[in-house]
Amino acid sequence: MQAAPTKETIFQVNDLNLWYDDFHALKDVNLEAKNNEIYAIIGPSGCGKSTFIKTLNLMINMEPGVRMTGEINYKEKNLLDSRVDLVDLRRNVGMIFQKGNPFPQSIYDNIVYGPKIHGIKKKSELDEIVETTLKDVALWDEVKDRLKTSAMGLSGGQQQRLCIARALATTPDVVLMDEPTSALDPISTLKIEELMTELKKKYCIVIVTHNMQQASRISDKTAFFLHGHVVEATETSKLFSNPEDKRTEDYISGRFG
Amino acid sequence: MNSRITDRIATGVFYTIAAIMVALLLYLFYFILANGLPQVTWDFLTSESSSYKAGGGIRDQLFNSLYILVITMIITVPLGVFGGVYMAEYAKPGKLTSFIRSCIEMLASLPSIVVGLFGLLIFVNKMGLGYTIIGGALALTIFNIPVMVRVTEDAINSVPKEQKEASLALGITRWHTIKTVLLPYAFPGILTGAILASGRVFGEAAALLYTAGLSTPSLDYGNWNPLADNSPLNIFRPAETLAVHIWSVNTQGLIPDIREVANGASAVLVIAVLVFNILARWLGSVIHKKLTAGK
Numbered sequence: 245m246q247a248a249p250t251k252e253t254i255f256q257v258n259d260l261n262l263w264y265d266d267f268h269a270l271k272d273v274n275l276e277a278k279n280n281e282i283y284a285i286i287g288p289s290g291c292g293k294s295t296f297i298k299t300l301n302l303m304i305n306m307e308p309g310v311r312m313t314g315e316i317n318y319k320e321k322n323l324l325d326s327r328v329d330l331v332d333l334r335r336n337v338g339m340i341f342q343k344g345n346p347f348p349q350s351i352y353d354n355i356v357y358g359p360k361i362h363g364i365k366k367k368s369e370l371d372e373i374v375e376t377t378l379k380d381v382a383l384w385d386e387v388k389d390r391l392k393t394s395a396m397g398l399s400g401g402q403q404q405r406l407c408i409a410r411a412l413a414t415t416p417d418v419v420l421m422d423e424p425t426s427a428l429d430p431i432s433t434l435k436i437e438e439l440m441t442e443l444k445k446k447y448c449i450v451i452v453t454h455n456m457q458q459a460s461r462i463s464d465k466t467a468f469f470l471h472g473h474v475v476e477a478t479e480t481s482k483l484f485s486n487p488e489d490k491r492t493e494d495y496i497s498g499r500f501g
Numbered sequence: 502m503n504s505r506i507t508d509r510i511a512t513g514v515f516y517t518i519a520a521i522m523v524a525l526l527l528y529l530f531y532f533i534l535a536n537g538l539p540q541v542t543w544d545f546l547t548s549e550s551s552s553y554k555a556g557g558g559i560r561d562q563l564f565n566s567l568y569i570l571v572i573t574m575i576i577t578v579p580l581g582v583f584g585g586v587y588m589a590e591y592a593k594p595g596k597l598t599s600f601i602r603s604c605i606e607m608l609a610s611l612p613s614i615v616v617g618l619f620g621l622l623i624f625v626n627k628m629g630l631g632y633t634i635i636g637g638a639l640a641l642t643i644f645n646i647p648v649m650v651r652v653t654e655d656a657i658n659s660v661p662k663e664q665k666e667a668s669l670a671l672g673i674t675r676w677h678t679i680k681t682v683l684l685p686y687a688f689p690g691i692l693t694g695a696i697l698a699s700g701r702v703f704g705e706a707a708a709l710l711y712t713a714g715l716s717t718p719s720l721d722y723g724n725w726n727p728l729a730d731n732s733p734l735n736i737f738r739p740a741e742t743l744a745v746h747i748w749s750v751n752t753q754g755l756i757p758d759i760r761e762v763a764n765g766a767s768a769v770l771v772i773a774v775l776v777f778n779i780l781a782r783w784l785g786s787v788i789h790k791k792l793t794a795g796k
Contacts, residue, residue, distance in 0.1 A: 306669070334672035335672035336672075338670070345661070346667075357668075357681070358672065361677055410667075414672060
Protein backbone atom coordinates (compact mmCIF):
# COMPACT_ATOMS: atom_id res chain seq x y z
CA MET A 245 0.00 0.00 0.00
CA GLN A 246 2.70 2.47 1.05
CA ALA A 247 4.65 3.98 -1.85
CA ALA A 248 8.41 4.49 -1.91
CA PRO A 249 9.73 6.38 1.14
CA THR A 250 11.12 9.32 -0.80
CA LYS A 251 8.18 11.07 -2.34
CA GLU A 252 8.77 14.07 -4.51
CA THR A 253 7.92 17.41 -2.94
CA ILE A 254 5.42 19.27 -5.12
CA PHE A 255 4.60 22.32 -3.04
CA GLN A 256 6.86 23.91 -0.48
CA VAL A 257 5.22 26.98 1.04
CA ASN A 258 7.40 29.18 3.23
CA ASP A 259 6.18 32.07 5.41
CA LEU A 260 3.32 32.93 3.11
CA ASN A 261 1.44 36.06 4.08
CA LEU A 262 -1.54 37.39 2.19
CA TRP A 263 -3.58 40.54 2.49
CA TYR A 264 -6.86 41.57 0.89
CA ASP A 265 -6.24 45.33 1.01
CA ASP A 266 -5.87 45.82 4.78
CA PHE A 267 -7.20 42.45 5.86
CA HIS A 268 -4.44 40.03 6.80
CA ALA A 269 -5.91 36.73 5.57
CA LEU A 270 -2.93 34.35 5.73
CA LYS A 271 -0.22 34.64 8.36
CA ASP A 272 3.17 32.93 8.08
CA VAL A 273 1.84 29.77 6.46
CA ASN A 274 4.32 26.92 6.08
CA LEU A 275 3.36 23.71 4.34
CA GLU A 276 4.84 20.90 2.30
CA ALA A 277 2.75 18.77 -0.03
CA LYS A 278 4.21 15.68 -1.65
CA ASN A 279 3.38 13.54 -4.60
CA ASN A 280 1.09 10.53 -4.09
CA GLU A 281 -0.38 12.11 -1.01
CA ILE A 282 -3.70 13.64 -0.12
CA TYR A 283 -3.22 16.80 1.84
CA ALA A 284 -6.36 17.97 3.65
CA ILE A 285 -6.90 21.51 4.84
CA ILE A 286 -9.52 21.95 7.53
CA GLY A 287 -10.74 24.82 9.65
CA PRO A 288 -13.81 26.91 10.41
CA SER A 289 -15.38 29.31 7.88
CA GLY A 290 -13.23 32.35 7.25
CA CYS A 291 -10.01 30.73 8.45
CA GLY A 292 -8.30 31.28 5.12
CA LYS A 293 -8.37 27.71 3.82
CA SER A 294 -10.05 28.55 0.51
CA THR A 295 -7.80 31.57 0.10
CA PHE A 296 -4.80 29.35 0.66
CA ILE A 297 -5.70 26.72 -1.91
CA LYS A 298 -6.28 29.43 -4.50
CA THR A 299 -2.74 30.70 -4.04
CA LEU A 300 -1.34 27.36 -5.22
CA ASN A 301 -2.41 27.96 -8.82
CA LEU A 302 -2.53 31.74 -8.42
CA MET A 303 -6.27 31.82 -9.06
CA ILE A 304 -6.14 34.22 -6.13
CA ASN A 305 -4.90 36.85 -8.59
CA MET A 306 -8.48 37.16 -9.83
CA GLU A 307 -9.50 38.76 -6.55
CA PRO A 308 -8.99 42.51 -6.28
CA GLY A 309 -6.54 44.00 -3.82
CA VAL A 310 -4.47 40.87 -3.11
CA ARG A 311 -0.89 41.23 -1.88
CA MET A 312 1.41 38.35 -0.96
CA THR A 313 4.85 37.90 0.60
CA GLY A 314 6.86 34.73 1.24
CA GLU A 315 7.42 31.80 -1.05
CA ILE A 316 5.17 29.31 -2.80
CA ASN A 317 7.57 26.86 -4.38
CA TYR A 318 6.04 24.64 -6.97
CA LYS A 319 8.66 22.06 -7.93
CA GLU A 320 11.39 24.41 -6.73
CA LYS A 321 10.08 27.37 -8.68
CA ASN A 322 8.79 30.26 -6.56
CA LEU A 323 5.42 31.35 -7.90
CA LEU A 324 5.75 34.73 -6.23
CA ASP A 325 9.08 36.06 -7.42
CA SER A 326 9.70 34.86 -10.94
CA ARG A 327 7.30 35.84 -13.66
CA VAL A 328 5.43 32.56 -13.82
CA ASP A 329 3.61 31.52 -16.93
CA LEU A 330 0.05 31.17 -15.64
CA VAL A 331 -0.94 29.03 -18.60
CA ASP A 332 1.78 26.47 -17.85
CA LEU A 333 1.18 26.57 -14.13
CA ARG A 334 -2.55 25.96 -14.37
CA ARG A 335 -2.13 23.18 -16.86
CA ASN A 336 0.03 21.42 -14.32
CA VAL A 337 -2.02 22.36 -11.29
CA GLY A 338 -5.62 21.40 -11.95
CA MET A 339 -8.44 22.73 -9.82
CA ILE A 340 -11.86 21.43 -8.84
CA PHE A 341 -14.40 23.84 -7.41
CA GLN A 342 -17.17 23.55 -4.84
CA LYS A 343 -19.86 23.03 -7.39
CA GLY A 344 -19.35 21.11 -10.61
CA ASN A 345 -19.01 23.74 -13.30
CA PRO A 346 -19.08 22.03 -16.68
CA PHE A 347 -19.39 24.23 -19.74
CA PRO A 348 -22.82 24.17 -21.39
CA GLN A 349 -21.47 21.90 -24.11
CA SER A 350 -21.34 18.18 -24.75
CA ILE A 351 -19.52 15.83 -22.39
CA TYR A 352 -16.93 15.21 -25.06
CA ASP A 353 -16.33 18.90 -25.74
CA ASN A 354 -15.94 19.61 -22.04
CA ILE A 355 -13.03 17.21 -21.75
CA VAL A 356 -11.23 18.12 -24.94
CA TYR A 357 -11.62 21.85 -24.25
CA GLY A 358 -8.25 22.17 -22.54
CA PRO A 359 -6.21 19.78 -24.70
CA LYS A 360 -7.60 21.32 -27.90
CA ILE A 361 -6.60 24.85 -26.96
CA HIS A 362 -3.23 23.57 -25.79
CA GLY A 363 -2.64 22.27 -29.29
CA ILE A 364 -3.82 18.67 -29.62
CA LYS A 365 -5.69 18.48 -32.91
CA LYS A 366 -5.83 14.82 -33.90
CA LYS A 367 -9.23 13.24 -33.44
CA SER A 368 -7.81 9.87 -32.39
CA GLU A 369 -5.68 11.45 -29.67
CA LEU A 370 -8.61 13.47 -28.39
CA ASP A 371 -10.83 10.38 -28.38
CA GLU A 372 -8.23 8.57 -26.35
CA ILE A 373 -7.96 11.42 -23.83
CA VAL A 374 -11.73 11.38 -23.39
CA GLU A 375 -11.80 7.64 -22.80
CA THR A 376 -8.84 7.50 -20.40
CA THR A 377 -9.88 10.46 -18.29
CA LEU A 378 -13.48 9.31 -18.07
CA LYS A 379 -12.26 5.88 -17.01
CA ASP A 380 -9.97 7.53 -14.46
CA VAL A 381 -12.97 9.18 -12.83
CA ALA A 382 -15.15 6.07 -13.20
CA LEU A 383 -17.63 7.84 -15.40
CA TRP A 384 -16.94 6.04 -18.65
CA ASP A 385 -19.50 3.26 -18.23
CA GLU A 386 -22.21 5.73 -17.30
CA VAL A 387 -21.76 8.12 -20.22
CA LYS A 388 -19.92 6.31 -23.01
CA ASP A 389 -23.11 6.10 -25.11
CA ARG A 390 -23.94 9.77 -24.82
CA LEU A 391 -20.65 11.60 -25.10
CA LYS A 392 -22.18 14.06 -27.55
CA THR A 393 -25.06 15.06 -25.29
CA SER A 394 -24.98 18.11 -23.07
CA ALA A 395 -23.03 17.91 -19.84
CA MET A 396 -25.78 19.91 -18.18
CA GLY A 397 -27.98 16.80 -18.26
CA LEU A 398 -25.71 14.93 -15.83
CA SER A 399 -26.41 14.66 -12.11
CA GLY A 400 -24.48 16.84 -9.66
CA GLY A 401 -22.08 14.04 -8.76
CA GLN A 402 -21.51 13.12 -12.39
CA GLN A 403 -20.88 16.76 -13.25
CA GLN A 404 -18.28 17.00 -10.52
CA ARG A 405 -16.55 13.85 -11.78
CA LEU A 406 -16.69 15.23 -15.31
CA CYS A 407 -14.96 18.36 -14.05
CA ILE A 408 -12.26 16.21 -12.50
CA ALA A 409 -11.87 14.41 -15.83
CA ARG A 410 -11.66 17.77 -17.57
CA ALA A 411 -8.90 18.85 -15.20
CA LEU A 412 -7.02 15.57 -15.71
CA ALA A 413 -7.20 16.01 -19.48
CA THR A 414 -4.49 18.68 -19.41
CA THR A 415 -2.18 16.12 -17.70
CA PRO A 416 -1.55 17.98 -14.44
CA ASP A 417 0.59 16.61 -11.62
CA VAL A 418 -1.43 18.22 -8.84
CA VAL A 419 -5.17 18.39 -8.35
CA LEU A 420 -6.48 21.09 -6.03
CA MET A 421 -9.97 20.53 -4.69
CA ASP A 422 -11.91 23.29 -3.00
CA GLU A 423 -14.66 21.57 -0.98
CA PRO A 424 -15.46 19.30 -3.92
CA THR A 425 -18.25 17.39 -2.21
CA SER A 426 -19.97 20.12 -0.22
CA ALA A 427 -22.83 20.31 -2.73
CA LEU A 428 -23.21 16.55 -3.18
CA ASP A 429 -25.32 13.83 -1.60
CA PRO A 430 -23.62 11.14 0.54
CA ILE A 431 -23.47 8.54 -2.23
CA SER A 432 -21.89 10.89 -4.76
CA THR A 433 -19.55 12.07 -2.02
CA LEU A 434 -18.46 8.51 -1.37
CA LYS A 435 -17.73 8.02 -5.07
CA ILE A 436 -15.59 11.15 -5.21
CA GLU A 437 -13.70 10.03 -2.10
CA GLU A 438 -13.01 6.62 -3.60
CA LEU A 439 -11.86 8.40 -6.70
CA MET A 440 -9.42 10.55 -4.73
CA THR A 441 -7.77 7.53 -3.14
CA GLU A 442 -7.42 6.13 -6.64
CA LEU A 443 -6.05 9.39 -8.07
CA LYS A 444 -3.40 9.79 -5.42
CA LYS A 445 -1.49 6.92 -7.01
CA LYS A 446 -0.69 9.28 -9.86
CA TYR A 447 -1.13 12.78 -8.49
CA CYS A 448 -0.58 15.04 -5.53
CA ILE A 449 -3.95 16.10 -4.15
CA VAL A 450 -4.68 19.09 -1.95
CA ILE A 451 -8.23 19.27 -0.67
CA VAL A 452 -10.03 21.90 1.34
CA THR A 453 -12.88 20.44 3.33
CA HIS A 454 -15.12 21.52 6.16
CA ASN A 455 -16.01 17.90 6.72
CA MET A 456 -13.62 16.50 9.33
CA GLN A 457 -14.74 12.92 8.83
CA GLN A 458 -13.82 13.29 5.19
CA ALA A 459 -10.37 14.60 6.07
CA SER A 460 -9.76 11.76 8.50
CA ARG A 461 -11.08 9.13 6.08
CA ILE A 462 -9.05 9.94 3.03
CA SER A 463 -6.08 12.21 3.70
CA ASP A 464 -2.51 11.37 4.58
CA LYS A 465 -1.65 14.76 6.05
CA THR A 466 -3.88 17.42 7.51
CA ALA A 467 -3.37 21.08 8.26
CA PHE A 468 -5.68 22.90 10.65
CA PHE A 469 -6.15 26.59 9.79
CA LEU A 470 -7.47 29.17 12.23
CA HIS A 471 -7.64 32.94 11.68
CA GLY A 472 -5.10 32.68 8.86
CA HIS A 473 -2.57 30.70 10.90
CA VAL A 474 -1.63 27.08 10.48
CA VAL A 475 -2.24 25.85 14.00
CA GLU A 476 -1.09 22.32 13.35
CA ALA A 477 0.04 20.41 10.29
CA THR A 478 0.99 16.78 10.54
CA GLU A 479 0.05 13.19 9.73
CA THR A 480 -3.73 12.88 9.61
CA SER A 481 -3.80 9.94 12.01
CA LYS A 482 -1.80 11.89 14.54
CA LEU A 483 -3.76 15.13 14.18
CA PHE A 484 -7.05 13.42 14.80
CA SER A 485 -5.98 10.99 17.50
CA ASN A 486 -3.40 12.95 19.37
CA PRO A 487 -3.43 16.67 18.54
CA GLU A 488 -0.68 18.78 20.06
CA ASP A 489 -2.54 22.04 20.19
CA LYS A 490 -5.51 22.65 22.46
CA ARG A 491 -7.32 24.59 19.72
CA THR A 492 -7.00 21.69 17.31
CA GLU A 493 -8.48 19.37 19.88
CA ASP A 494 -11.38 21.75 20.51
CA TYR A 495 -12.09 22.02 16.81
CA ILE A 496 -11.95 18.34 15.91
CA SER A 497 -14.03 17.42 18.92
CA GLY A 498 -16.67 19.86 17.66
CA ARG A 499 -16.40 22.45 20.41
CA PHE A 500 -16.44 25.34 17.90
CA GLY A 501 -16.50 26.05 14.19
CA MET B 502 -55.85 53.86 8.44
CA ASN B 503 -55.06 50.21 8.88
CA SER B 504 -52.48 48.44 6.84
CA ARG B 505 -54.93 46.23 5.02
CA ILE B 506 -56.67 49.23 3.47
CA THR B 507 -53.34 50.81 2.53
CA ASP B 508 -52.34 47.59 0.88
CA ARG B 509 -55.56 47.51 -1.13
CA ILE B 510 -55.10 51.10 -2.22
CA ALA B 511 -51.49 50.44 -3.28
CA THR B 512 -52.57 47.38 -5.26
CA GLY B 513 -55.31 49.40 -6.90
CA VAL B 514 -52.91 52.18 -7.84
CA PHE B 515 -50.48 49.76 -9.45
CA TYR B 516 -53.21 48.03 -11.42
CA THR B 517 -54.59 51.38 -12.61
CA ILE B 518 -51.20 52.62 -13.76
CA ALA B 519 -50.51 49.36 -15.59
CA ALA B 520 -53.94 49.52 -17.21
CA ILE B 521 -53.37 53.10 -18.36
CA MET B 522 -50.04 52.11 -19.90
CA VAL B 523 -51.48 49.15 -21.74
CA ALA B 524 -54.50 51.14 -22.89
CA LEU B 525 -52.32 53.94 -24.24
CA LEU B 526 -50.15 51.51 -26.13
CA LEU B 527 -53.09 49.64 -27.57
CA TYR B 528 -54.78 52.88 -28.62
CA LEU B 529 -51.60 54.06 -30.30
CA PHE B 530 -51.24 50.82 -32.20
CA TYR B 531 -54.89 50.81 -33.13
CA PHE B 532 -54.73 54.40 -34.33
CA ILE B 533 -51.61 53.94 -36.43
CA LEU B 534 -52.58 50.60 -37.88
CA ALA B 535 -56.22 51.46 -38.52
CA ASN B 536 -55.25 54.57 -40.41
CA GLY B 537 -52.15 53.15 -42.04
CA LEU B 538 -52.84 49.55 -42.95
CA PRO B 539 -55.49 50.30 -45.63
CA GLN B 540 -52.80 52.29 -47.47
CA VAL B 541 -50.25 49.51 -47.32
CA THR B 542 -50.59 47.62 -50.57
CA TRP B 543 -48.02 45.71 -52.56
CA ASP B 544 -47.96 48.61 -54.96
CA PHE B 545 -47.31 51.07 -52.11
CA LEU B 546 -44.33 49.03 -50.93
CA THR B 547 -42.80 48.53 -54.34
CA SER B 548 -43.26 51.80 -56.20
CA GLU B 549 -41.15 54.91 -56.13
CA SER B 550 -42.26 57.89 -54.13
CA SER B 551 -43.57 60.79 -56.15
CA SER B 552 -42.90 64.45 -55.48
CA TYR B 553 -46.14 66.05 -56.64
CA LYS B 554 -48.58 63.43 -57.99
CA ALA B 555 -50.74 61.22 -55.83
CA GLY B 556 -50.11 57.47 -55.55
CA GLY B 557 -46.41 57.43 -54.71
CA GLY B 558 -44.91 54.51 -52.78
CA ILE B 559 -42.09 54.00 -50.31
CA ARG B 560 -39.90 51.43 -52.04
CA ASP B 561 -36.65 53.40 -51.89
CA GLN B 562 -37.28 54.69 -48.39
CA LEU B 563 -37.91 51.20 -47.09
CA PHE B 564 -34.79 49.89 -48.75
CA ASN B 565 -32.75 52.84 -47.47
CA SER B 566 -33.93 52.26 -43.92
CA LEU B 567 -32.91 48.62 -44.04
CA TYR B 568 -29.63 49.34 -45.78
CA ILE B 569 -28.61 52.08 -43.33
CA LEU B 570 -29.57 49.72 -40.54
CA VAL B 571 -27.28 47.01 -41.89
CA ILE B 572 -24.35 49.40 -42.44
CA THR B 573 -24.83 50.87 -38.97
CA MET B 574 -24.85 47.47 -37.33
CA ILE B 575 -21.75 46.37 -39.26
CA ILE B 576 -19.92 49.31 -37.69
CA THR B 577 -21.64 49.31 -34.30
CA VAL B 578 -21.68 45.67 -33.29
CA PRO B 579 -17.94 44.93 -33.42
CA LEU B 580 -17.02 48.24 -31.80
CA GLY B 581 -19.70 47.90 -29.16
CA VAL B 582 -18.87 44.26 -28.37
CA PHE B 583 -15.16 44.97 -28.04
CA GLY B 584 -15.91 48.00 -25.92
CA GLY B 585 -18.19 45.93 -23.71
CA VAL B 586 -15.58 43.19 -23.33
CA TYR B 587 -13.06 45.85 -22.34
CA MET B 588 -15.40 47.33 -19.75
CA ALA B 589 -16.33 43.94 -18.29
CA GLU B 590 -13.00 42.16 -18.37
CA TYR B 591 -10.08 44.53 -18.70
CA ALA B 592 -11.05 47.88 -17.18
CA LYS B 593 -9.86 48.06 -13.59
CA PRO B 594 -12.25 49.78 -11.23
CA GLY B 595 -10.96 53.29 -10.67
CA LYS B 596 -11.23 56.89 -11.70
CA LEU B 597 -10.42 56.31 -15.36
CA THR B 598 -12.98 53.55 -15.71
CA SER B 599 -15.76 55.53 -14.07
CA PHE B 600 -14.83 58.47 -16.29
CA ILE B 601 -15.11 56.27 -19.38
CA ARG B 602 -18.40 54.92 -18.09
CA SER B 603 -19.90 58.38 -17.61
CA CYS B 604 -18.69 59.37 -21.09
CA ILE B 605 -20.49 56.37 -22.54
CA GLU B 606 -23.65 57.15 -20.62
CA MET B 607 -23.51 60.78 -21.74
CA LEU B 608 -23.16 59.65 -25.34
CA ALA B 609 -26.27 57.53 -24.95
CA SER B 610 -28.35 60.42 -23.69
CA LEU B 611 -27.36 62.96 -26.36
CA PRO B 612 -30.44 64.32 -28.17
CA SER B 613 -30.45 62.79 -31.62
CA ILE B 614 -30.82 66.15 -33.34
CA VAL B 615 -27.51 67.17 -31.73
CA VAL B 616 -25.90 64.01 -33.04
CA GLY B 617 -27.35 64.87 -36.45
CA LEU B 618 -25.86 68.36 -36.41
CA PHE B 619 -22.55 66.96 -35.20
CA GLY B 620 -22.67 64.54 -38.13
CA LEU B 621 -23.40 67.42 -40.47
CA LEU B 622 -20.36 69.27 -39.18
CA ILE B 623 -17.90 66.37 -39.10
CA PHE B 624 -18.94 63.76 -41.66
CA VAL B 625 -20.81 65.88 -44.17
CA ASN B 626 -18.72 69.04 -44.18
CA LYS B 627 -15.31 68.46 -42.57
CA MET B 628 -14.78 65.02 -44.09
CA GLY B 629 -16.51 66.15 -47.25
CA LEU B 630 -18.74 63.11 -47.55
CA GLY B 631 -21.86 65.14 -48.34
CA TYR B 632 -25.26 63.61 -47.61
CA THR B 633 -24.48 59.92 -47.71
CA ILE B 634 -25.55 56.59 -46.31
CA ILE B 635 -22.18 56.17 -44.65
CA GLY B 636 -22.49 59.58 -43.00
CA GLY B 637 -25.91 58.60 -41.67
CA ALA B 638 -24.63 55.25 -40.47
CA LEU B 639 -21.73 56.89 -38.63
CA ALA B 640 -24.07 59.34 -36.93
CA LEU B 641 -26.32 56.47 -35.84
CA THR B 642 -23.26 54.59 -34.64
CA ILE B 643 -22.50 57.42 -32.23
CA PHE B 644 -25.54 56.84 -30.13
CA ASN B 645 -25.79 53.14 -30.64
CA ILE B 646 -22.30 52.28 -29.46
CA PRO B 647 -23.12 53.13 -25.84
CA VAL B 648 -26.12 50.82 -25.99
CA MET B 649 -24.05 47.96 -27.43
CA VAL B 650 -21.24 48.52 -24.92
CA ARG B 651 -23.69 48.49 -22.06
CA VAL B 652 -25.55 45.43 -23.30
CA THR B 653 -22.32 43.49 -23.90
CA GLU B 654 -20.89 44.46 -20.53
CA ASP B 655 -24.05 43.35 -18.75
CA ALA B 656 -24.24 40.12 -20.73
CA ILE B 657 -20.62 39.25 -19.95
CA ASN B 658 -21.00 40.13 -16.29
CA SER B 659 -23.99 37.83 -16.08
CA VAL B 660 -21.92 34.80 -17.12
CA PRO B 661 -21.54 32.71 -13.95
CA LYS B 662 -18.18 33.27 -12.30
CA GLU B 663 -17.69 29.50 -12.11
CA GLN B 664 -17.61 29.24 -15.89
CA LYS B 665 -14.82 31.75 -16.13
CA GLU B 666 -12.92 30.15 -13.26
CA ALA B 667 -13.27 26.72 -14.84
CA SER B 668 -11.62 27.93 -18.00
CA LEU B 669 -8.85 29.97 -16.38
CA ALA B 670 -8.06 27.12 -13.98
CA LEU B 671 -7.42 24.86 -16.96
CA GLY B 672 -4.63 27.16 -18.04
CA ILE B 673 -6.62 28.84 -20.78
CA THR B 674 -5.53 32.38 -21.56
CA ARG B 675 -7.81 35.31 -20.89
CA TRP B 676 -8.46 35.97 -24.57
CA HIS B 677 -9.31 32.35 -25.24
CA THR B 678 -11.60 32.32 -22.23
CA ILE B 679 -13.38 35.39 -23.55
CA LYS B 680 -13.66 33.87 -26.98
CA THR B 681 -14.70 30.34 -26.10
CA VAL B 682 -16.57 30.72 -22.80
CA LEU B 683 -17.71 34.26 -22.10
CA LEU B 684 -18.84 35.43 -25.53
CA PRO B 685 -20.81 32.29 -26.46
CA TYR B 686 -22.52 32.35 -23.07
CA ALA B 687 -23.27 36.05 -23.39
CA PHE B 688 -24.35 35.74 -27.01
CA PRO B 689 -28.14 35.65 -26.48
CA GLY B 690 -27.95 38.82 -24.40
CA ILE B 691 -25.77 40.58 -26.95
CA LEU B 692 -28.02 39.52 -29.81
CA THR B 693 -31.13 40.75 -28.02
CA GLY B 694 -29.42 44.07 -27.38
CA ALA B 695 -28.34 44.37 -30.99
CA ILE B 696 -31.83 43.74 -32.31
CA LEU B 697 -33.38 46.20 -29.86
CA ALA B 698 -30.81 48.77 -30.98
CA SER B 699 -31.84 48.01 -34.56
CA GLY B 700 -35.38 49.03 -33.72
CA ARG B 701 -34.09 52.38 -32.54
CA VAL B 702 -31.99 52.86 -35.64
CA PHE B 703 -34.91 51.98 -37.85
CA GLY B 704 -37.16 54.59 -36.29
CA GLU B 705 -34.57 57.36 -36.11
CA ALA B 706 -35.22 60.52 -38.12
CA ALA B 707 -33.56 63.54 -36.51
CA ALA B 708 -29.99 62.26 -36.70
CA LEU B 709 -30.42 61.36 -40.36
CA LEU B 710 -31.95 64.62 -41.60
CA TYR B 711 -28.59 66.31 -41.84
CA THR B 712 -26.40 63.30 -42.55
CA ALA B 713 -28.15 60.95 -44.96
CA GLY B 714 -30.24 63.70 -46.51
CA LEU B 715 -33.80 64.17 -47.69
CA SER B 716 -33.51 62.77 -51.16
CA THR B 717 -32.72 59.56 -52.96
CA PRO B 718 -31.31 59.43 -56.48
CA SER B 719 -33.28 57.27 -58.86
CA LEU B 720 -32.11 53.75 -58.23
CA ASP B 721 -31.70 50.79 -60.51
CA TYR B 722 -32.24 47.67 -58.41
CA GLY B 723 -30.60 45.59 -61.11
CA ASN B 724 -27.30 47.39 -60.65
CA TRP B 725 -25.35 45.65 -57.92
CA ASN B 726 -22.08 47.51 -58.43
CA PRO B 727 -21.65 49.32 -55.10
CA LEU B 728 -19.62 52.07 -56.78
CA ALA B 729 -22.23 53.03 -59.39
CA ASP B 730 -24.23 56.20 -58.79
CA ASN B 731 -27.59 54.59 -59.37
CA SER B 732 -26.84 51.41 -57.47
CA PRO B 733 -28.89 50.93 -54.32
CA LEU B 734 -25.78 49.46 -52.66
CA ASN B 735 -23.67 52.60 -53.09
CA ILE B 736 -22.92 53.90 -49.62
CA PHE B 737 -21.81 57.30 -50.91
CA ARG B 738 -25.24 58.35 -52.14
CA PRO B 739 -27.90 60.33 -50.29
CA ALA B 740 -30.68 58.23 -48.83
CA GLU B 741 -33.97 59.29 -47.37
CA THR B 742 -35.18 56.73 -44.85
CA LEU B 743 -38.72 55.82 -43.94
CA ALA B 744 -38.80 57.84 -40.73
CA VAL B 745 -37.30 60.86 -42.47
CA HIS B 746 -39.80 60.43 -45.30
CA ILE B 747 -42.72 60.60 -42.86
CA TRP B 748 -41.32 63.80 -41.45
CA SER B 749 -40.55 65.42 -44.78
CA VAL B 750 -43.87 64.51 -46.40
CA ASN B 751 -45.68 65.99 -43.45
CA THR B 752 -43.72 69.22 -43.30
CA GLN B 753 -42.89 70.02 -46.89
CA GLY B 754 -44.72 67.53 -49.06
CA LEU B 755 -46.41 68.78 -52.22
CA ILE B 756 -48.30 65.59 -53.01
CA PRO B 757 -52.10 65.64 -52.59
CA ASP B 758 -52.14 62.36 -50.65
CA ILE B 759 -49.83 63.44 -47.83
CA ARG B 760 -52.02 61.85 -45.14
CA GLU B 761 -52.31 58.52 -46.86
CA VAL B 762 -48.58 58.23 -47.55
CA ALA B 763 -47.63 59.32 -44.04
CA ASN B 764 -50.12 56.96 -42.43
CA GLY B 765 -49.06 54.03 -44.57
CA ALA B 766 -45.37 54.66 -43.95
CA SER B 767 -46.00 54.98 -40.21
CA ALA B 768 -47.80 51.66 -40.15
CA VAL B 769 -44.89 49.98 -41.95
CA LEU B 770 -42.42 51.55 -39.54
CA VAL B 771 -44.35 50.48 -36.45
CA ILE B 772 -44.76 46.95 -37.74
CA ALA B 773 -41.05 46.72 -38.53
CA VAL B 774 -40.06 47.88 -35.05
CA LEU B 775 -42.56 45.48 -33.52
CA VAL B 776 -41.13 42.64 -35.55
CA PHE B 777 -37.61 43.54 -34.38
CA ASN B 778 -38.70 43.40 -30.75
CA ILE B 779 -40.54 40.12 -31.04
CA LEU B 780 -37.66 38.64 -33.02
CA ALA B 781 -35.20 39.75 -30.33
CA ARG B 782 -37.14 38.06 -27.55
CA TRP B 783 -37.76 34.91 -29.49
CA LEU B 784 -34.21 34.44 -30.82
CA GLY B 785 -32.72 35.29 -27.44
CA SER B 786 -34.75 32.68 -25.61
CA VAL B 787 -34.26 30.01 -28.28
CA ILE B 788 -30.49 30.38 -28.24
CA HIS B 789 -30.36 30.61 -24.48
CA LYS B 790 -32.26 27.36 -24.20
CA LYS B 791 -30.02 25.72 -26.71
CA LEU B 792 -26.90 26.79 -24.82
CA THR B 793 -27.94 25.98 -21.28
CA ALA B 794 -30.45 23.14 -21.28
CA GLY B 795 -30.12 20.67 -24.13
CA LYS B 796 -30.68 17.59 -21.98
